Amino acid sequence: MADDIFLVTGAAGFVGNALVHHLKSEGIRVRAMVRTEAQAEALRPIVDEVVIADLEAPETLAPAVAGVAGVYHIAAVFRVAAIPEETFRAINADGVRHMIDAAVAAGVPRFIHCSTNGVHSDIDHPPAAEDYPFKPTDIYQVTKLEGEQIAMEAYREGRIGGVALRPTMVYGPGDQRTLKMFRLIAQGRFFYVGKGEALTHWVDVRDVARAFHLAMEATHLNAEAFLIGGKRYMTLAENAVEIAAQLGVSEPSLRLPVGPMMALAHATEIVCKPFGIEPPLFRRRVAFFIKNRAYDISKSRRMLGYEPRQDFAGEVRDIIAAYRASGDLPEPRPAHRAA
Template sequence: MTGFWKDRAVLVTGAGGFTGSNLARRLAAEGAQVRAFVRTGGSRRDLPEAVEMFEGDLTDPVDCARAVEGVDTVFHVAAVFRQLKGGPAVLKAVHVDATGHLIRAAKAAGCRRFVHTSTMGVHGHVKHGPGDENTEYGPGDDYQDTKLEGELLARALSAEIGMPLAVVRPCGIYGPGDTRFLKMVRPISKGRFFMIGDGTPHYHFVFIDDLVAGIMLAGEKDAAVGEVFLIGGPDHPTLNELAATIADLLGVARPRLRIPVGPIMFAGRVCEALCQPFGIEPPLHPRRVAFFTKNREYSIDKARKLLGYAPAVDHREGFRRQIEWYRKEGLI
């Protein structure tokens, strides 16, 4: 603890989600006066009683203005990961329009800093890794498209109106409380996992505790203003290395089955096209297949140098903790 956040009023959007709730808890533990922006009727997600709950609609400028009243720092974490109902329009409303409302409201309220959470996905596939903050953009779906649009709006608008801004691009977020990587861990645990493609692409993870520390540093350090930071873990394994690590931690045989990408990608597109008109989450979709084909390997040197960011959890230790939580919850 640095003592920096003690008694500072902060707003955390998306505080009903995995990253936002962990950030809100950590800030509260360091003595901040935390206001958690959640959807009307949304979950408190085990937030401490000291955290002030603010229920509202991020796409409503009036709610945004009310939420930032008396706030020192805004941490904008809210996102819609996948959205079948409403499609791209809903993603744009949350990732782009709401970002504009919040930044304007923060400036009008005299907030000290605005920390915007983007994603490593704005870069898409990194042809020659490791990439960095200047690697060309290459979003590959509606989620990544709108996250990039929201980030670019945040940067342009903050410069235009003079709202001090820092942007963080998290790598693949995981940790106890998150279930996204069950799709990989569970089949490996049952000996039913198959690698799509050759397994050589890298995937850069960030354990939730390290990510929260990085986001807070972006809100604290003067050197963060006007900058963009990739926030990742200390290593970026290949998918083959990841699968082997998970199998070893589970105490099962390492996966050996492989299938070509083409047929699975075709099946994913067909499955999504059939499910989408009915608002059904497809069991297989192109985004899931792309996990196995896109190289996501980054340098975090900029965050280390300017923020003093020092991630402590590599993928092996992180997945040990992740698997321990899955077992505790009876998920595997």
């Protein structure tokens, strides 16, 4: 119905904010759930309603879900070394249960849960479909899997309708997490750990937002999981070559050995962790260069009608344009002409 309003949790985050903008562009009324007043202030000019609530405080959730036609549950805590494991579980797992309990109590009919491709971790035999074995390798992936399983249990028991989406490697215009990679390539300082042959599967955050919308509208689907990725997976070296070409710089060529870099990362973590310091080098950052992340998105295409809008080159073009518009990447220097 035209007057229905939908709740987006984690609306201040990268994915949640993209979803908010997508829904508003479709004429859908949105209630944004955030944790702080500063986040609320930034969203008030964009959404119809804002509510401040906390997944770790279940008593704050009732106003968030009251009267909504559906919940897009995006809120989660991502990988930050200084955050204790208990916080990951409190938000990524227990927080899902609290949110579902509140939605069920309020009579909300549909709950779309944001999981992650990380529940599968490294793909030994790519590409992986949704039935690929679970093998999370860090606390983020472990607790995201626990959260997905909590949601699936609620769906199967008929407590609430919904599905879980597993986005692949999310990026897009304005993404601050991939900015470092683009900057290093632009500066000629990017290097590979290993040969650069690991498979990567990026997905534009705008496609992720559309996939969530499709999942909410597909009310005939219940207790299903969907991998949401870009048009195709590529090697990391193919990624870097395309980015370098669009930046107008030489492609990266330096390759460092995996063993010593992983050992250095491990030592750095050991030194930094007792002091709550974010290590400059993580084992998971090294793993980025050597783990395969490649997925079969045919189920999402077939059952959700999902289709990525652009190829990797088009997505990179938009990302670079956004970085340059915001000043995060310098404009290309004009070529000097001979006298």
